[in-house]
């Protein structure tokens with residue numbers, strides 16, 4: 001069958017490759033001029049590999065995802081670290097761990113048991129947290145919540161912690177030991193050795209796949225195909241007839257610095273209530289220095305509404321009342337009536353998914369579809 005895949009990010013790449021390997025002819029289009037979706041990276045004029053749409057750090061527990069992805073390139077182990085700037089200008093590990101607690105409270109704890117006892121003392125008793133604020137307060141108390149999560153979440157989402165779903169902050173683990181890696185709960189943390197774009201080039205390198213970059217979707221294309229896997233925003237496909245599904249976007253402020261002191265961690269989070277959430281020093285990530293120039297590249301992130309950033313959609317919004325997920329369900333019901341189309345990926349399914357989850361869902365979805373043929 002001739003199949004159209006809309007979107008050359010992870011979802012589209014997994015569908016395209018899986019269907020091409022099963023003998024179908026696949027055309028992949030993307031309105032952007034490059035492959036890789038939001039994982040796209042490139043070497044800039046400072047000789048540094050930069051992820052154009054913010055840092056993408058791969059982590060997973062899913063062996064099937066690792067087995068699939070490692071077919072398309074070599075990976076290097078990398079355990080991501082983040083530091084948060086405290087009001088006194090000092091850095092502390094993020095996610096919160098034993099050293100973070102000591103830095104904030106001036107304590108001298110050396111065991112997890114002491115930190116657990118401290119957190120149990122400051123935690124509020126909330127049996128069933130209804131929102132992100134209550135979730136955090138029931139685990140780390142008011143002070144740590146207000147320092148590390150309140151201003152950051154407000155600038156990230158444009159909403160207070162009370163308005164956000166607990167699931168948004170549950171992405172961040174809480175540690176009572178000294179482990180200071182961001183994704184410690186996932187056994188596999190790795191980066192594609194030569195970057196994400198090279199990995200995508202290899203995924204799309206199949207005689208059954210044809211790529212059309214810089215090509216937006218239009219309904220009249222469908223006539224030429226037996227089926228369409230569509231990663232475009234589902235509300236846009238339906239002409240926003242039920243209302244918009246909102247997204248947060250990011251303005252990236254990129255600057256060049258002369259090489260200087262090493263950073264404690266590649267990413268620094270800002271706890272203040274200014275406009276920026278975090279900044280990334282790209283050459284502190286392994287193999288991101290591709291050429292010695294004496295300069296480094298740093299990207300600062302300023303979240304905003306996607307309508308204020310050229311409709312660049314990065315993060316689906318999950319409020320505590322689930323109103324946008326309810327709206328998405330209405331669009332999904334409309335989509336059920338389209339027999340030859342399935343919506344895929346972050347924008348097609350309106351979910352805040354990590355890369356491994358997109359790959360996993362897409363592998364399962366492509367296999368399911370192939371079995372039905």
Ligand code: UDP
Pocket residue numbers: 084094148149150152153156168169171172269
């Ligand atoms: N968060 C926060 N302070 C931080 C880091 C994260 O308040 O220092 C909250 C914020 O609401 C954020 C969410 O936790 O949107 C998830 O953070 P994560 O680092 O997983 O976001 P991503 O890397 O996907 O942007």
